[in-house]
Amino acid sequence: MPSIQLQPDLNYIAVLLxxxxxxxxxxxxxxxxxxAGPKLKGKNKDENFxxxxxxxxxxxxxxxxxxxxxxxxxxxxxxxVIFLYPWAVNFKQLGWIGLVEMTLFVGFFLFGFYYIVHxxxxxxx
Amino acid sequence: xxxxxxxxxxxxxxxxxxxxxxxDKFLFNLAPGIAMFVALITGAAIPWGGTLHLFGTDYALQIxxxxxxxxxxxxxxxxxxxxxxxxxxxxxxxxxxxxxIRASSQMISYEIGMGIAIIAIVMMSGSLSLDEIVRQQAGxxxxxxYQPIGFLIFITCAFAECNRTPFDLPECEQELxxxxxxxxxxxxxxxxxxxxxxxxxxSSALMASxxxxxxxxxxxxxxxxxQNVLTLLGTAFLFAKIFFFIFFFxxxxxxxxxxxxxxxxHLGWKVLMPLAIVNMLLTGGAILLKNGL
Numbered sequence: 001m002p003s004i005q006l007q008p009d010l011n012y013i014a015v016l017l018x019x020x021x022x023x024x025x026x027x028x029x030x031x032x033x034x035x036a037g038p039k040l041k042g043k044n045k046d047e048n049f050x051x052x053x054x055x056x057x058x059x060x061x062x063x064x065x066x067x068x069x070x071x072x073x074x075x076x077x078x079x080x081v082i083f084l085y086p087w088a089v090n091f092k093q094l095g096w097i098g099l100v101e102m103t104l105f106v107g108f109f110l111f112g113f114y115y116i117v118h119x120x121x122x123x124x125x
Numbered sequence: 126x127x128x129x130x131x132x133x134x135x136x137x138x139x140x141x142x143x144x145x146x147x148x149d150k151f152l153f154n155l156a157p158g159i160a161m162f163v164a165l166i167t168g169a170a171i172p173w174g175g176t177l178h179l180f181g182t183d184y185a186l187q188i189x190x191x192x193x194x195x196x197x198x199x200x201x202x203x204x205x206x207x208x209x210x211x212x213x214x215x216x217x218x219x220x221x222x223x224x225x226i227r228a229s230s231q232m233i234s235y236e237i238g239m240g241i242a243i244i245a246i247v248m249m250s251g252s253l254s255l256d257e258i259v260r261q262q263a264g265x266x267x268x269x270x271y272q273p274i275g276f277l278i279f280i281t282c283a284f285a286e287c288n289r290t291p292f293d294l295p296e297c298e299q300e301l302x303x304x305x306x307x308x309x310x311x312x313x314x315x316x317x318x319x320x321x322x323x324x325x326x327x328s329s330a331l332m333a334s335x336x337x338x339x340x341x342x343x344x345x346x347x348x349x350x351x352q353n354v355l356t357l358l359g360t361a362f363l364f365a366k367i368f369f370f371i372f373f374f375x376x377x378x379x380x381x382x383x384x385x386x387x388x389x390x391h392l393g394w395k396v397l398m399p400l401a402i403v404n405m406l407l408t409g410g411a412i413l414l415k416n417g418l
Contacts, residue, residue, distance in 0.1 A: 124387035
């Protein structure tokens with residue numbers, strides 16, 4: 001068992017540098033467009049676009065529940081995918097037992113998926 | 126660096142920066158910044174070439190050789206959804222809201238298939254570092270020969286993640302005007318466009334690195350060239366692969382018509398995800414049989 005070394009990883013400093021440069025680019029552009037372009041105000045001009053007709057009510061109206069279902073299912077399934085990553089890295093050490101265990105896990109996961117499809121949660125017609 | 130769209134001309138800076146009266150001002154201004162910022166930081170973990178030996182020091186042509194490179198990229202890319210979602214919601218425009226909702230459910234649906242497709246690659250390489258994955262493909266051992274189905278799943282999901290045709294429902298002009306960026310103008314619209322193109326470039330780089338050997342060039346080692354020339358040739362070769370994939374993105378755009386929304390969801394959840402799982406398990410079995418364990 002090799003001992004764990006607690007040394008700072010210089011690679012993450014490089015990532016921070018990249019983040020700094022990206023942030024600087026975005027902020028610089030915001031600063032430029034704040035001063036560069038013309039500014040014209042007007043009651044009709046500031047309205048939201050709605051095909052040229054007058055805007056009817058607020059845009060934040062209720063919409064199809066299906067989108068929420070998809071979002072919740074995504075959270076469930078993405079967590080399962082996260083569980084697969086550490087297994088995949090160590091896959092060759094785990095061997096056949098690892099594969100059988102993961103097949104069982106994925107089997108339960110697909111059973112849940114079958115249930116969801118069966119109940120029509122992913123039916124969009 | 127990026128294929129130049131007409132939105133990126135200098136005019137964009139000098140156009141009026143319009144904010145609708147009923148929009149949520151703070152989120153409206155924040156959203157394109159998030160989209161751009163996230164697109165720009167993804168490239169940090171991608172290896173652009175081997176090592177250059179200059180003045181007695183080795184320089185790796187990679188910003189950061191993270192041992193969790195793939196996790197870094199998939200984590201950062203998924204933040205990109207927030208830019209689109211916030212932009213569409215904050216505009217307080219019906220078209221923008223519909224576009225944003227479509228975009229976010231499309232992107233999260235295809236992320237699952239993409240994640241499982243990458244797992245098959247991780248199983249083969251035993252590492253999450255992109256540089257390690259590229260180095261293992263040295264010579265002509267490109268992953269595409271072992272993972273053709275995985276590649277098909279990955280490229281389909283990459284198209285959906287970038288909101289490119291045939292998956293451009295979030296901004297389909299005929300029904301949603303411009304989708305989530307209907308109300309944007311000036312460089313803020315430019316940011317959304319620019320981030321889409323940067324994402325396309327990064328997806329192409331990922332496809333080249335994960336499946337097509339990255340900066341590896343077959344049979345080049347036998348020419349007996351010096352190390353630095355090899356490295357530069359490798360980088361040029363990687364860029365040739367990336368430009369091929371960008372060409373492919375453009376090609377598909379003018380070839381295949383847009384999907385209907387139910388077809389899109391059907392493909393993502395009921396075709397690609399189960400296919401990716403089957404591919405993953407078959408890959409596992411094949412690796413173990415080959416290793417004779």
